[in-house]
Each structure stands twice: as C-alpha cells, then as structure tokens.
Amino acid sequence: MLPGCIARTAVDIVTLPVRAGAQAADWATTSQDESDRNYGREMRKKEEREGKEMKKRDKERRRACKEAGYDDCN
Template identity: 80%
Template sequence: MTKTIMLLAPAMLLMLPGCIAKTAVDIVTLPVRAGAQAADWATTSQDEADRNYGRKMRKQEAEEGKARKKADEQRRRECRKAGYDNCG
C-alpha cells in the first residue's frame, strides 16, 4: 500500500498544477464571460431583428387577410340582401 502511494504521489503532484492553473484561468475569465453574456442579453443581433420583423409582418398580413375576407363576406351578404344575383 505504501509503495502504491509512493509511486502515485509524484504523478499527483504533476497533475495538480494543471488543475490549479485551469481553475485560476476560469476564475479570472469569469467576469469577462459574464459581461459578454449581459451584453448579449441587452442587445439584439441583426439576425434576431430580421426574424422578429418577419414574424411581425406575417402576423400583420394574416390579420389583414382575415379582415379582407370578413369584409368580402359582408359585402356579398349586403349585395344578396339588396336583391342582386351576381354578387360574386
């Protein structure tokens, strides 16, 4: 058992500095990554703006189509009520 510990101890000491260095780098870069994430949340990219505009326009066109269809139906109803045959 002590032989195993004696053999593994140098290997563990060699692995430990890499682990500590990685942790130190993570701690140092954390504020930068947090700031970048906050900036990303606060701003809208061109792709997001285009997507939102397209969604808005499709919704508006759908509403206009429904209103047009409703107005056409109302016009035909009034035409038939007035006694015309060709209300097309």
Template identity: 70%
Template sequence: MRKFLFPMIVALPLLAGGCIAKTVVDVATLPVRAGAQAADWATTSQDESDRNYGRKMRKQEAREGKERRKQQKECEKRGGENCAYDGARASDPR
C-alpha cells in the same frame, strides 16, 4: 512507508499546478465573460431583429387575410356588388 510518502508529497504541487493555474485564469477572466454575456443579452442581433420583423409581418398578413375573407363574405351576402377591398394591407406603413 516514508519512502513512498515523501515522493508523493513532493510530486503533488507539480501534478496539481496545472489545475491551480487554470483556476486562476478562469477566475481572472470571469468578469470579462460575464460582461460580454450581459452585453449580448442587452442587445438585439441583426438575426433576431430580422426574425422579429418577419413574425410581425406574418401576424399582420394573417390579420389582413381574415379581414379580407370577412369583407368578402359580407359582400356576397349583399349580392356581390361593389366588392372592392379598401382595408389595411401588410405592406402599408399605417
């Protein structure tokens, strides 16, 4: 039994050495990765900014379309005279 136990005990640190070294590296780089993640959460990327702007413009255009349809219906009820639309437009920076 001793013949098998001694070589196993001697080989154990050699076999586990990679795991310990990787754990030490992971622990050492954890604050750096956490800081990078926090910076990523705190800032808005250009892609996110573009996506948010597109969403905002689509909502604004939908509002404008509803307003135009409402105005057109009211105009038709009045007989269709003087139906120029002078409401908000999505491209106007009001």
C-alpha cells in the same frame, strides 16, 4: 505542478467577471438575424390578419348586396 494550477485558477478567477459580462451582453442584445426573423414573423401575422379581415368584409358585402336584391353580387 502546483504553481501551474494556482496560476490557472487565478486566471480563471480574474477573467470570470469579463466572460460573465460578455455573456450577459450577448443575452441582452438582439442579433440582426434574430431581428430579421422576428420582423418577418410579425409581417406574416399582419398579412394573415389583413387577409382574414378582407375575407370577412367581402362576405359581409356580398350578403348585404344579396339582401338588397341585386343579382350580380360578386
């Protein structure tokens, strides 16, 4: 039984750096799914910012129109 334990331990020691390297590479890279998810998140944030800016511009335009004395300021 002892020789089997030693062999198993030796295999674990030899393969440990390979496994650790593979895990580090996995952590360092971005999967396509992750990339797509991040892109979608950024696009939603961008659209939200643009929507807020558009509302702000429209509100300012209507305010300026009313101050100028125009009746139809929609």
